[in-house]
Amino acid sequence: MKRRKAITIPKATAATRQLYLYQLLTAGAHLSKQNLQDKFEIDSRTAQRDFANVRNFIGEYLNDYDLKYDAKDHSYYLSSGGLSLSKAQCLVLIKVLLASRSLARKELKSLIKSLLALLTEQDRRDIKPIIQSELASYVELKNLKDKRLLEAIYTFSKLILQRETITIDYTTQRHKYVTRTIAPVALTFSDYYF
Incomplete structure (x- = not known):
């Protein structure tokens, strides 16, 4: 050879x-x-x-x-003086993201890729096999398909910080269309949704 x-x-x-x-x-x-x-x-x-x-x-x-x-x-x-992300920390964050099912598959894959990019090549090789099957079997929520949630969360969080009012439109459980102007104070996550 x-x-x-x-x-x-x-x-x-x-x-x-x-x-x-x-x-x-x-x-x-x-x-x-x-x-x-x-x-x-x-x-x-x-x-x-x-x-x-x-x-x-x-x-x-x-x-x-x-x-x-x-x-x-x-x-x-x-x-990095303790500023870097260890492979254990990265793995935990990825597992929480996968388990939460809070993002569309496209955004989730992009976010995981960004997290892995913070690690050394060897650490990436160590983590990829661990998350491979979970990522392959990830089932996004139907109403999140093709949604750009990350940018919306950031924009909404900025509005909260600036104490802005926003107008929202939504449909009630009784199928009534409602428009409201609100002054949001926080953004929380519960049961798969922000």
């Missing part, structure tokens, strides 16, 4: 290398100087300078994050 040669990016600018480095670190990668040297065909000092520049940027503009060095692994990684 022939081994594939790694793709290199020779003659890249310092800015390109540092953006590449930063992007991988924010995705949860652990990178060594050797990784950078091999990818960009640069020497050890240049790789060290690139890591130092990324560290300075993070220290100056992203106060809640820090570039750490793992001496055992000889690699750098981005530490």
